[in-house]
Amino acid sequence: MNKIYSIIGLLAFSLIHNVAIAQGDQKPIAPIKTIASLDVPRYQGTWYEIAKFPNWFQRKCIADTNATYKIKEDGNVSVTNRCTFENGEKGEALGTARQIGSSTSPTLEVRFAPAWLGFLPMVWGDYWVIDIDPEYQLAAVSDPGRKYLWILSRTKTVEPKKYQALLNRLVNDNGFSLEQLSLTPQN
Numbered sequence: 567m568n569k570i571y572s573i574i575g576l577l578a579f580s581l582i583h584n585v586a587i588a589q590g591d592q593k594p595i596a597p598i599k600t601i602a603s604l605d606v607p608r609y610q611g612t613w614y615e616i617a618k619f620p621n622w623f624q625r626k627c628i629a630d631t632n633a634t635y636k637i638k639e640d641g642n643v644s645v646t647n648r649c650t651f652e653n654g655e656k657g658e659a660l661g662t663a664r665q666i667g668s669s670t671s672p673t674l675e676v677r678f679a680p681a682w683l684g685f686l687p688m689v690w691g692d693y694w695v696i697d698i699d700p701e702y703q704l705a706a707v708s709d710p711g712r713k714y715l716w717i718l719s720r721t722k723t724v725e726p727k728k729y730q731a732l733l734n735r736l737v738n739d740n741g742f743s744l745e746q747l748s749l750t751p752q753n
Contacts, residue, residue, distance in 0.1 A: 595741045598710055600694050603670035608702050610635045613718035615750040621714055626651050629751040645676055663693060697735055704728055706736060722752035
């Protein structure tokens, strides 16, 4: 019996040791970089989802995903997300976004929970604009941990050269691994 415990202990130690070595070999990823500033009035309007990292809260959306942003009287931004489900029905989610920091901050938080829950920090999700072209036609949005990624465009299609240049910047400037990036059909 003691021999079995010794073998199990040795295997556990070996596994933990190997994981620690493997993690030690990994190059630490630098903090995510946002754009320098965001002109929210210019950002408002409709953006079409070109690609994304799959996530649980969009699991029913299979096509035609877009978001419309509009500045509200209180300075926050109304968010209306729409998409098409597998059965052909359309879905819509209404939310609110708020800037964190100055009026040109590219870091925002978004909430789709009811307004009366807005005081709870866990109902707000990070929405960081990490890339945008000078014309505000093509953008990338993520979070500090690179768990989420959306590539958004003012049009339903993007010129391949511009799309590839954006992907290159995501990899080279922000350390993204794009294996899980999924294209979003726009009809």
